[in-house]
Structure formats: C-alpha cells, structure tokens
Amino acid sequence: MSKQYLTAHTIDNAHESSIYALGVTADYTLTGSGSSVIKLHSTKDAAHPLVHTFTDAHKLGCHHIAASKTGKRAISAGFEGSLKIWDLENLEANGEIPEANKDGQIWAIALSADGSRCLTGSHNGRIKIWDLDKEPFLQLRDYETKNIFTLCVDLSADGKLAASGHENGGVYIFNNETGRMLHSLTGLMKPVRGISFSPSGKLLAVCGDFQVVAIYDVHSGEQVFNFTGHASWIFSIGWSETGQFLVTSSFDGKTKIWSMDSRTCVTTLGESNQPIFCASFLPKIGTGENLVTVGTAITYYREASGAGTG
Amino acid sequence: MSSILEDRYDLELSNAMDLYQNQTPIKDDGSEYFGWSDEDTSVSPVDESQFLDLTTPIFTPAAEVEISSTIPTGILNSDILPPIRAAATSSPPTTVQLPSTTQNAHEIPQSVDAAEAATSSDPATDPTTSPQVPELDIAGRVHKIFLENRVDETVTVTWEGLDNSSRPSAWVLQKIDEMFAAWLDVIDSKGKLVVKLRGCERSRSPPKWGWRTLVYPGPRSRDNQRFGAFVRILELAREAIKSDKIYTKRDIYYKDVALFGSQQTVDNLVDDIASALGVPRRTLHITAAAKGLVCGDLSIFKTDGSIINCNIEGEGVLIPSSTDIEKVEIRDSDTVLIIEKEVVADHNQDFVSLFTNHANQNKAIFRTLAESGDWKRLPGRPILICGKGYPDIATRELAHYLYLTKSLAGQYLDFYCLVDYDPHGLDIYTMYKNGCSVSRAAGLFYEQMAVPALRHLGVKFCDILEHFSAEGNGSNIKDSGSISTNNEEEPRSKRVRYAFSPPQGVLPMTAHDRAKAVSMLRRDHDTAVGAEHTDDLRKLLFVGYKAEIQVLGDQLVRYLGEKLGGQRIGLAS
Numbered sequence: 001m002s003k004q005y006l007t008a009h010t011i012d013n014a015h016e017s018s019i020y021a022l023g024v025t026a027d028y029t030l031t032g033s034g035s036s037v038i039k040l041h042s043t044k045d046a047a048h049p050l051v052h053t054f055t056d057a058h059k060l061g062c063h064h065i066a067a068s069k070t071g072k073r074a075i076s077a078g079f080e081g082s083l084k085i086w087d088l089e090n091l092e093a094n095g096e097i098p099e100a101n102k103d104g105q106i107w108a109i110a111l112s113a114d115g116s117r118c119l120t121g122s123h124n125g126r127i128k129i130w131d132l133d134k135e136p137f138l139q140l141r142d143y144e145t146k147n148i149f150t151l152c153v154d155l156s157a158d159g160k161l162a163a164s165g166h167e168n169g170g171v172y173i174f175n176n177e178t179g180r181m182l183h184s185l186t187g188l189m190k191p192v193r194g195i196s197f198s199p200s201g202k203l204l205a206v207c208g209d210f211q212v213v214a215i216y217d218v219h220s221g222e223q224v225f226n227f228t229g230h231a232s233w234i235f236s237i238g239w240s241e242t243g244q245f246l247v248t249s250s251f252d253g254k255t256k257i258w259s260m261d262s263r264t265c266v267t268t269l270g271e272s273n274q275p276i277f278c279a280s281f282l283p284k285i286g287t288g289e290n291l292v293t294v295g296t297a298i299t300y301y302r303e304a305s306g307a308g309t310g
Numbered sequence: 311m312s313s314i315l316e317d318r319y320d321l322e323l324s325n326a327m328d329l330y331q332n333q334t335p336i337k338d339d340g341s342e343y344f345g346w347s348d349e350d351t352s353v354s355p356v357d358e359s360q361f362l363d364l365t366t367p368i369f370t371p372a373a374e375v376e377i378s379s380t381i382p383t384g385i386l387n388s389d390i391l392p393p394i395r396a397a398a399t400s401s402p403p404t405t406v407q408l409p410s411t412t413q414n415a416h417e418i419p420q421s422v423d424a425a426e427a428a429t430s431s432d433p434a435t436d437p438t439t440s441p442q443v444p445e446l447d448i449a450g451r452v453h454k455i456f457l458e459n460r461v462d463e464t465v466t467v468t469w470e471g472l473d474n475s476s477r478p479s480a481w482v483l484q485k486i487d488e489m490f491a492a493w494l495d496v497i498d499s500k501g502k503l504v505v506k507l508r509g510c511e512r513s514r515s516p517p518k519w520g521w522r523t524l525v526y527p528g529p530r531s532r533d534n535q536r537f538g539a540f541v542r543i544l545e546l547a548r549e550a551i552k553s554d555k556i557y558t559k560r561d562i563y564y565k566d567v568a569l570f571g572s573q574q575t576v577d578n579l580v581d582d583i584a585s586a587l588g589v590p591r592r593t594l595h596i597t598a599a600a601k602g603l604v605c606g607d608l609s610i611f612k613t614d615g616s617i618i619n620c621n622i623e624g625e626g627v628l629i630p631s632s633t634d635i636e637k638v639e640i641r642d643s644d645t646v647l648i649i650e651k652e653v654v655a656d657h658n659q660d661f662v663s664l665f666t667n668h669a670n671q672n673k674a675i676f677r678t679l680a681e682s683g684d685w686k687r688l689p690g691r692p693i694l695i696c697g698k699g700y701p702d703i704a705t706r707e708l709a710h711y712l713y714l715t716k717s718l719a720g721q722y723l724d725f726y727c728l729v730d731y732d733p734h735g736l737d738i739y740t741m742y743k744n745g746c747s748v749s750r751a752a753g754l755f756y757e758q759m760a761v762p763a764l765r766h767l768g769v770k771f772c773d774i775l776e777h778f779s780a781e782g783n784g785s786n787i788k789d790s791g792s793i794s795t796n797n798e799e800e801p802r803s804k805r806v807r808y809a810f811s812p813p814q815g816v817l818p819m820t821a822h823d824r825a826k827a828v829s830m831l832r833r834d835h836d837t838a839v840g841a842e843h844t845d846d847l848r849k850l851l852f853v854g855y856k857a858e859i860q861v862l863g864d865q866l867v868r869y870l871g872e873k874l875g876g877q878r879i880g881l882a883s
Contacts, residue, residue: 061848081828092625191818251853
C-alpha cells in the first residue's frame, strides 16, 4: 500500500540561510536556521502565516529545536553551545542553560511530553536530564558515556527512559528511575543522527549515516527489524501520533514514510537534491498524516487519499 | 598620563594578587613562549653560589626566572612578588632575583660567558648583545636595573598604531632609538620599563584593537622573557635597517632559539611591533621566508633587473617579496586561480580505507597542474597561485598586484579560489579575500593585500552532494515532482558498495575543527565579509563532515574546467 502526498504549502524564504531545526506543536511550527531568530509559523492555518519571531535567540544560529507534546514549552540549542527555553503560551523566553565549557557544550536536545524535563547530549558524550519547572534548573541525572560526540537524544513519552546516539555509532538506553544504563546497542558503525521512542515507548527507531532505519525493542535491546532504502545519510526520524508510521529525511533531499504494519516504505518525497535536515508529522487533524520538512525551505505536505478535502 | 599609569597598576596588581594567592606559578602559556625542559629543575645549589656575585650586565635569557618545585617557597614568593608590591612594602631583599637566575640549565653557558665578559669589561663579547650597537648596550643596561633595587618610577613608551605606512624605515629606526634612549635615563634612575603597544588582538574573537603592555621587570617570569624577546627583535630590526639587510622571521628565530622558544613568539611579536608602529612589516626589514608559488603566463621583473618567467613546466616559481618586484607582465591569461595546497597530505588512512585497500597516494594539487601543463588547457589559461596553507604577505601582495593589473587584452583578471571545505580552508579563502583573516576594519595595510573580487570556486557543500549522487545514488531525482512515488528499493549491490566505501577526502569533523568553526562564527557572524562563509561553517558543524580538495580525486582537471567554464558563461550572460 502506498500513500499519496501533495505539497500543501512551501515557505521558500522563511530564513536567510539553511534551516536546521524544526519543532512542531498543534499551534506553531518552530524553525531555527543560521540566523539569530527562531520563527513560529502557524501549524493549523492552511496558509501557515508567520505568527511570531523570537529575536536574538541564538547569536550564531540554532541547530536543534524540541517542542513538548502539550505545546506549552519548547527548547532550542544554538551553535554557540547554549540551550534556551521558550514559553509557547506567552510567547516569551523562559530561561537558559548557559554555554558550558568547550567539551561540555550541548549539541542534542529532547523535551518530555509535558515539557517539565529536558534531556541534553553534549560534545563529550555526557547525557543530562534537567528540571525546567523552576530556576535555577536542576540537573536530575548525569550519565557518562564514552566521551564521543552526542548527535541525538530522546526521552520516552512517560519520561522513564532516555536514549542517546553518538558519532561512533554508539546507542545507549538509560532508565531514568534507577539512573542506570539499560542497554548499550552495538553494531552501528557510523554516526547516529536520529533516535526516537515510539509513542507507546516499546520501540526505539534509530537512523544515521549507515542509511538504514533500525528498530529496537526497548526491553530486550534486540534489533527487531530494519528499513532499507535511503541512499544517503539519514538526518532525522519521527513517529506519527499513532505509532503506525515513521518519517525520515536524508542528505540527498529525500523524505520517506515507512509503515510499521507492512514494514515497507510507503512514500518517497523530494523535489530537489538539497538536504532535508529535519522532517516531522503534524499533530493529527482528520484522518490524514500530514507532515512538514525543513532544509532550504519549509514545506508542508498533505496526504492526498483520505484527507477528505481536495 | 596618570590615568594610563593607574590602569597599568591596576592590571599589575591584579596579576600580582593572582600569583600571590595561588602561591604557585601560573604556567598557562609559558610553554608556548619558552619551551622549558625538565632539566631546569636539576641545577645544584653550588651553581647558584658561583653566580651570586654576578654583577655583569647580561641579557634576559640568563636573567629569566623559571620557578620550579625545587625552589624554597620563601624565595619563590619573593621572587614572583611584583616590584609595585615590593615598593609599597618598603624595599625587597636585594638578592631576590639572583638565586633563580641559574635555574635555567641551558642558560648557564651564557652566564659564564657573561661573567668572563665582565672581567674583560667588554660588553660586545656578550653573545646576546648585538655587536652592531655596542654604543647602546641596551640589553646590558636593562639587565642592570633588574639586579638593582627598584622604585616605582617608570618610563612608558607608547606606540599607538596610527597609520604610518608611508614612512620609511629610517623613521622606524628613529622610533626604536628614541625608545632605547628614553630607557637609558630610566635605567640610571632605577625605574621600570613599560611599553604599551596598540594593535589588533588576534587572539580575541572577534579581534579588536587593544593595548598590549610589556613591563620590565614584570610580575611574572614570562613577562621578562617576553620583554627580552621584544627588545631582541627591535635590536635585530635596527641592525637590519642600519645595514640594509632583510631578515626573515625564521632567521630571527634562529638568532636566539632559547629566548624566543617558538617561531610563533617571533611571528606574534613582529606583527605586534609592526602593527603598533603602524607600518607594514617589511618597513622593519623583516619578511617571512618565501613560501608562495606562482605558475602561469606571466613574467616578474625584479628590481635587480632579473626577469622571472613563470611560464615554465615544473613546480612553479617562488613568489619574491613585493619590494623586489618592479612590475609584473601578464600575457595570455584572464584568470587567476588560487589553490590552498601544493600537495595533499596523506592522512586519510582511516580504518575503512585500509580495509577496502584504497590506494591513498599523495595527490599534488598545485604541482600536478603546474607540472603537467594542464593549466594551459583550462578555460582562461589561469595563473596559478599557491600559498601552501595560510598565505604569507608576499603571496597576498602578488595576488593584490595582479588584481590591480590588466591583462594584455586590457581586461581585469577574474579571481577564483580552490580550498578545502573545512574551517581552515574557508579561513584561508577569507584571508586572500580580505588580506587578513580578521575582519576588514581591523587591518591598516591589509587593504593592500586583499583581492575583494575573489570568488570561492570550491570545494563546496554541493560538491559533497554531487559526489554522493555520482557514487552511490544512480536514481534520477528529478522526476518525482510534488506527487510522491511508490518507493522501489535500489539494487542491493549498489547500496552495499556505497555503504562501505566512504568517499575519498570526506572526513569527520574533529573537535579541533568544531572549535575553529565556532570561533570563526563568533568572529564573522555579524560582519559583511562573513555572510558568505558562515553558512558553510554551520553546515560543516551540522553535517559533521568536511571535504578536502582530494575529494575531487582524478576529476580535478575536469572539475576545474567545468567550474571555470561555467563561471565564464555566467559572467557573459
């Protein structure tokens, strides 16, 4: 079974330079680029107008954004190595975890579903959990790994598990309740760029320069199966709300949607060969699984069949 | 004047407080300056007593203090106490500096020389005193005040970095002599020597104009060493100007390896002095060793009457200093191609390439083009310039000269640059383009080395992309349109081959590369010149891979042909 997608809307010059970061809530699509601002476009409105701009967010540019499922809070990581917290209800800055020393600089970030906890991965492989509800932000957990650059991190929906992916192919799963490492997943020899817990928290999807999407069982640590088909480095991975589909984006400009039921790729999108740095499903409205990608532009896609509207 | 002095005292006091509180010497960048060795600590007390009555003027190396763990703490503390503090608490012990003068093992022979020189009372035999200026013996006198009690009387010499670029070397000579003369008075009045240099602080990001203060005797041992190096370089510059010789920075370093410690010290100090005096470096009669290469259809007419024909097969011609160039005649070329590297080093022997038995040969970029004569067949018959990494002044000045020169056809030349796709490559590109690697406003004479019309030919981000689509992904990417297509899996063989052969020359970014990229971002992100390459820096950081010129491999000539040809068509339309 394949899915049909149409380009619903493209915002070509949303940012002056490439767009690296994407965070989606029911209200806002947050994007970060080489410029110092974070832009918020409307997610619901079919024309996706610019609703708000966080000015002076990151002086040197922003490379990752994570938004909470509840849509109340977002965090962003900048090239200078700091992390900023944004209140999406009042549209204002809500504190900052400042730039650490050179090795401890934050790279990868993730936010819990309610936005109260955030997970950071740093240049030297330290994985930390922070309590964002009150300042000064407390460090709840500090996991030490093998001093390898952390490219991606994720928290499970219930916040009990954390996972990190590293430049040498290392993948670690931590139990936040005990503070122990649950699994060290080996076998991936290349940079791991995307890591994501399924909505149920039972599966972990991992992607990266090995051009394969690997699905692990969180409890056993076993690799359940693989998705193959990408022909370049895979930059991002995301689950649909139901956990039925996965979306991945790659360096060669392809965005692929994978079905967990049929275990196949159901759609390949991509008009240009410019890298797609991040892709994400939109919160589900109606029956279609709509999505948004960022790279040189912000592009919204609408599922053609079953979407109901022409 | 008084406010300047206060500032200085504040600074010194803060330094002094640091030291006093730490009780242990700060060895932060000491090694960079001196390169101390472990033997320093193995000097026996007998040696010390031998030199305790040393009153002969000898210059800084011997007077230098290395504080090591073997020195009794009492001596150590008083030793590093700054004069200002000593003056405030009455007079310091008279012997404070002496015991440690011999701590530096490799300086002992010089001390002996100096002691002998004292008996013959002939300062000219002192190896560290320039024989050309015996009448001044500045070094000896400087050491004298180091040995004596000091009061807080000082002489401050200030060079403000105003634009003096049109002044002759004789003016520099006069400035140096003025300073030395001013010091002579202080030495007699037992004061301290302070030099304030205004220049561009390259270590800052973004770089900015700032003051560099040298104090003698200073609160820390390395201050004295630095001051010594400073005086030595001025002495050598003075000597060079007087005798109308040219010293290279390498020459200067080898004049006193122990004093300078590293080539970097000499380079920094020479640049600081030139910057503070507001003159180009060559006015000091100091140059860098010839490094850059040029090859192409041009002739360089030198001031001594000789003509260098650069249109010969071979490894290219060393670029002479601009002062030696009378004029340059360009013949049948309308393009200049600046290449970062002469030879590509073979450091791509990672695990996988060993595994797959890739033949990683040294790929000579500039040399291949120059030797094979391939450049003649490239569009525009480019003149090739290679600065071998960061270009020296002569290379940049030649590029600037060509930029101002018209070809035989009466056209200005087009300038292209081929560098690695990594932070250093982009830095080198900016250096050619702006004349220096710091932002444009900071340099005075860098304008005269800049090639504002320079364009970045490669290697670019899209070349990695193309590399990928050419090697691994044969599928046509243009037909998918906005309507999605059902995915067909690509043949497995193709995928496997791709997955296990990393592209040649595409390497992961190291921690050093990342730090360099971030510091360049900080430096350039809000400048006009930075707009062009900062996006590339971010892509490097985000993607985590860099690409060297050798990513082009055997396709270099074809690549250059296409790119240069494409640029020319782009220009015409």
